[in-house]
Amino acid sequence: MLCERCQQxxxxxxxxxxxxxxxxxxxxxxSCARELGIGHSITDYFGTIGNLFGSGxxxxxxAFNHTGGIPAFxxxxxxxxxxxxxxxxxxxxxxTGLFGCSQCYTAFADLLDPVFRRVQGNTRHLxxxxxxxxxxxxxxxxxxxxxxxxxxxxxxxxxxxxxxAARLRDEIRQIKQAGTQPDEGGET
Amino acid sequence: xxxxxxxxPDSDVMISSRVRLARNLEQYAFPHRMDAQTARQAADExxxxxxxDDAERKRHYLLVDLDSLSFEDRLALAEKRLISEDLAxxxxxxxxxxxxxxxxxxxxxxxxxxxxRIQSMQAGLNLEQAYDAAKQVAAILERELPVxxxxxxxxLTACPTNTGTGMRASVxxxxxxxxxxxxxxxxxxxxxxxxxxxxxxxxxxxxSQGNLFxxxxxxxxxxxxxxxxxxxxxxxxQLIEQxxxxxxxxxxxxxxxxxxxxxxxxxxxxxARLMTHEExxxxxxxxxxxxxxxxxxxxxxxxxxxxxxxIGPASIQKAHGQAMSPAERDSxxxxxxxDLLEPSGx
Ligand SMILES: [Zn+2]
Ligand SMILES: [Zn+2]
Numbered sequence: 001m002l003c004e005r006c007q008q009x010x011x012x013x014x015x016x017x018x019x020x021x022x023x024x025x026x027x028x029x030x031s032c033a034r035e036l037g038i039g040h041s042i043t044d045y046f047g048t049i050g051n052l053f054g055s056g057x058x059x060x061x062x063a064f065n066h067t068g069g070i071p072a073f074x075x076x077x078x079x080x081x082x083x084x085x086x087x088x089x090x091x092x093x094x095x096t097g098l099f100g101c102s103q104c105y106t107a108f109a110d111l112l113d114p115v116f117r118r119v120q121g122n123t124r125h126l127x128x129x130x131x132x133x134x135x136x137x138x139x140x141x142x143x144x145x146x147x148x149x150x151x152x153x154x155x156x157x158x159x160x161x162x163x164x165a166a167r168l169r170d171e172i173r174q175i176k177q178a179g180t181q182p183d184e185g186g187e188t
Numbered sequence: 189x190x191x192x193x194x195x196x197p198d199s200d201v202m203i204s205s206r207v208r209l210a211r212n213l214e215q216y217a218f219p220h221r222m223d224a225q226t227a228r229q230a231a232d233e234x235x236x237x238x239x240x241d242d243a244e245r246k247r248h249y250l251l252v253d254l255d256s257l258s259f260e261d262r263l264a265l266a267e268k269r270l271i272s273e274d275l276a277x278x279x280x281x282x283x284x285x286x287x288x289x290x291x292x293x294x295x296x297x298x299x300x301x302x303x304x305r306i307q308s309m310q311a312g313l314n315l316e317q318a319y320d321a322a323k324q325v326a327a328i329l330e331r332e333l334p335v336x337x338x339x340x341x342x343x344l345t346a347c348p349t350n351t352g353t354g355m356r357a358s359v360x361x362x363x364x365x366x367x368x369x370x371x372x373x374x375x376x377x378x379x380x381x382x383x384x385x386x387x388x389x390x391x392x393x394x395x396s397q398g399n400l401f402x403x404x405x406x407x408x409x410x411x412x413x414x415x416x417x418x419x420x421x422x423x424x425x426q427l428i429e430q431x432x433x434x435x436x437x438x439x440x441x442x443x444x445x446x447x448x449x450x451x452x453x454x455x456x457x458x459x460a461r462l463m464t465h466e467e468x469x470x471x472x473x474x475x476x477x478x479x480x481x482x483x484x485x486x487x488x489x490x491x492x493x494x495x496x497x498x499i500g501p502a503s504i505q506k507a508h509g510q511a512m513s514p515a516e517r518d519s520x521x522x523x524x525x526x527d528l529l530e531p532s533g534x
């Protein structure tokens with residue numbers, strides 16, 4: 001099969017991706033895959049994490065080892081931009097591979113697209129949104145509560161604390177009746 | 189239930205599934221730039237927000253002040269994979285905390301690389317359930333705390349490799365068949381080409397022991413949590429089929445040789461008086477393979493998983509309660525292994 005991008009070389013990388021729930025297939029040759037940043041290798045064989053992003057520069061200095069690193073840029077990068085909140089400079093970020101605080105993302109905004117394109121192959125979040133709707137939170141809390149209660153119930157039964165178990169069973173029943181929570185079958 | 193007690197789907201190949209979500213508080217610098225005062229404040233706020241005055245949650249989760257634990261005790265938690273190795277090895281006085289569910293399926297690490305790391309584990313291949321549990325904890329914390337997020341970048345993390353979903357979904361896979369067939373390198377290379385990360389046992393830095401591999405997603409930006417889990421899961425199902433196929437083929441070709449290896453490994457585990465961690469892990473790998481091939485009918489995957497969780501150097505030391513020399517540890521380990529295998533006979 002030929003690479004779908006260059007239509008010249010044999011495709012060696014076959015990808016099935018789910019995006020927004022839709023499945024698509026892709027076939028690329030090695031060199032196109034590399035250009036597209038597919039599978040830009042982050043981990044060496046057998047887990048020795050080396051220099052992660054090509055000629056990148058993962059320095060020491062962070063409290064934790066982490067799987068990060070920032071690609072080297074051309075000479076034109078302003079080195080002295082600093083985050084107004086935590087004082088970390090972009091230069092330091094490049095060096096350690098870690099942001100100083102959440103404000104750094106805003107402070108370095110103009111410089112981050114190439115960073116994320118290289119590190120993540122993407123520049124825009126598509127997942128779960130923070131500050132989800134009240135209804136979504138409510139539903140999630142209810143499910144969380146139910147699961148906790150069910151686990152506590154198991155523990156109570158295991159510890160033969162039947163008074164506690166009865167109380168928990170009542171509360172579970174109440175939540176199920178009050179809420180929209182579908183019953184996933186009685187595993188009590 | 190804890191990953192090493194429960195038996196999950198596809199447990200002949202997949203030991204456990206884990207989902208980790210990273211979250212940070214808007215108002216504080218990330219942990220690597222926090223002073224002690226701020227770190228304490230952040231830790232207190234997170235703990236308070238999580239427990240509130242919820243008696244049930246207080247009953248269900250144990251708050252662990254990692255600074256007050258000995259180095260060995262922290263490592264023992266890491267060996268059970270309840271906290272990360274990095275957190276275990278970090279120094280005292282950094283206001284590291286963990287909230288660990290009593291069934292050991294969920295832990296919330298505080299002041300690791302990010303302010304909050306929620307980790308949820310399941311036995312076998314069960315990423316969906318692991319994600320659900322992690323998401324539920326995230327929802328509680330996000331409601332109570334000013335969690336840092338951005339329209340474009342999603343959840344903001346200290347390291348740009350976590351930005352977006354802040355999610356790392358991973359499995360611990362046991363691949364003795366592919367290893368014996370000399371196909372591990374190709375397999376791992378293939379996984380990396382597809383954009384997954386592969387590491388040896390214990391996640392962070394150590395080499396692969398006992399044919400255990402941690403496989404996880406690489407990217408966190410530009411793909412939703414559900415899509416990511418689906419991609420990972422589909423790949424893993426293919427990997428499981430490959431591993432099973434190779435095992436069957438190896439056994440078909442040389443049944444006696446394989447049986448001999450398995451039975452020798454089992455006999456050694458049941459009789460040895462001294463055992464290093466490395467030897468134990470290698471032998472357990474062979475026994476686990478034999479179990480999957482039906483050669484050890486009285487043994488369950490959970491029997492082996494439990495041993496994995498209890499024979500790390502720190503766990504052995506902790507169970508013993510006092511300082512031990514390596515030889516004493518090897519002796520204690522051999523005893524633990526023998527005791528744990530005893531009831532299953534075979
Ligand atoms: Zn091509
Ligand atoms: Zn900053």
